[in-house]
Amino acid sequence: MAPSTPCLPALTLAISVLVSVISPSQSQTCSSQTFANNKLFAHCNDLPTLSSYLHWTYNPTNATLSVAFVAAPPKSDGWISWALNPTGTGMIGAQSLIAFKGSGGGMAVKAYNVSSYASIKESEVWFRVEEATAESSGGVMRLFATVVLPEKNKTTINHVWQVGSSVTGGVPDRHALQPANLNSKGTIDLLKGVSNTGSSGDSRLTKKNIHGILNAVSWGVLFPFGVIIARYLRTFKSADPAWFYLHIVCQLSAYVIGVAGWATGLKLGSQSKGVMYSGHRNIGIALFSLATVQMFALLLRPKKDHKYRFYWNIYHYGVGYSILVLGIINVFKGLDILSPAKKWKSAYIVVLVVLGVVALLLEVVTWTVVLRRRSSKSTKPYDGFDNGQGSQPPLPS
Incomplete structure (x- = not known):
């Protein structure tokens, strides 16, 4: 259970912020x-x-x-x-x-x-x-x-x-x-x-809200949180290989929840003949396709010293950041379609700002650690053995 712990704050925050959209009628405010x-x-x-x-x-x-x-x-x-x-x-x-x-x-x-x-x-x-x-x-x-x-x-x-x-x-x-x-x-x-x-309209609206929450939690919060884990925790040697398993747990969780949201979207589409949100739909299809391809990265991942690892990294990072950007864009498109109270859109913006600030701080910390590590290696005293490299110190790995 330990690997999933860091994902829980992001998941809890997202659900607490967005779950109220499911049934705004239950928020009794007219009495006040x-x-x-x-x-x-x-x-x-x-x-x-x-x-x-x-x-x-x-x-x-x-x-x-x-x-x-x-x-x-x-x-x-x-x-x-x-x-x-x-x-x-x-x-x-x-x-x-x-x-x-x-x-x-x-x-x-x-x-x-x-x-x-x-x-x-x-x-x-x-x-x-x-x-x-x-x-x-x-x-x-x-x-x-x-x-x-x-x-x-x-x-x-x-x-x-x-x-x-x-x-x-x-x-x-x-x-x-x-x-x-x-x-x-x-x-x-x-x-x-x-x-x-009417029961039919209310039921359909509830399904739309559930669809929105599932996708906002998966592509809009959990997936970016998993990217932050992979980009920054790997810098710290003490976090290896824990960061890798944490990253997998977050991204797999995001994918499973996202698939559920995608399925509810398909169901809603079949029940809403003549109603089409082309931009939102097309981005959703692209998201599901890219995320499915990304899941295969776990099976196709070569070892660090493999000659194809460089190309795998390009593929993995490229697809991952594409999902990150498209996911956030589509969450906002979905909010525009659902038209909930303005405070929920503002709340999601706050979630993104929090994640952005965390990423910015970690960016500064990790670059500080990396530069200090390189500086320490470059100034390491010569020990009298060149190990076949002449008088030059070994290059940083």
Whole structure:
């Protein structure tokens, strides 16, 4: 078990940082949110996508629904939207309230009956809007509305939420088509205070998050950690041959986890016909192929004094550093696709910075050790024996 110990800190750090992405809906934060004038609501839910939150109070006597929808638009001049859909479960047919900054700089709320994806027009909606306001601060928009539902006895309804990055001429532009945007829908029980997403969409999102975590841990953290072990620990004679086995353990672990992540990606691809992330997919294929070739390096590794060892080193180092670079690039591409809360992307950047700082410090230490070792050999006193090399001291190995 000893060889795997140095890999555990990297693995533990990566999992603790990234595992929260699996189920952002379980991070109960709406209960800590407060509003101006001490406005309170009977229920609140952390919605499972787009880092959004919904607060509401329903009065069954007059079918009045008061809501507060909180979300961060992709850009400061973007928009947020919350809608009810009386006829379906998606965007088409949604009766939407959209909040954005108006031409004068203040917040505006307009109603839209979304009948197509091509364009939207301000119009009357299914419910009567008694009051609608919005505010923006700290990169977050808050939409407040009081509406009257036409059907008093219907307390379980479909709702949809969305965010967009821009507004043109007072009209919200089309939102992104990332998984988080496409899965921003569900049902809400107005009396029980429960908001649920459709099982298929939630299941697919969970699989995508698992796929992302597996690949981030393998190619994004464990593999770079294994490279650091091989590059720097080998300099210290006391670490030989332990560094070699530690390197193998980390890289094999990264490969096994990476294969599991690659397999979940294939499964997701087969379940998502018509959805293609070409760049992410192509890099993933290249990563798996290069990593598989790299695994054969363990079987093809010649001895140190073999005449082909020089060429093997070129192949091994070249493929290894290619995997290192491609792995990190693809982790960022995957984060862009998943669109989790911004803090998770920031957290991964922190992990990379930590690994980079460690590598930089070890680079300085190892070069110091190597230069001192060479200096010591070059100044070693002549012992009276030339061993066939004349009066010159032996060259450093």
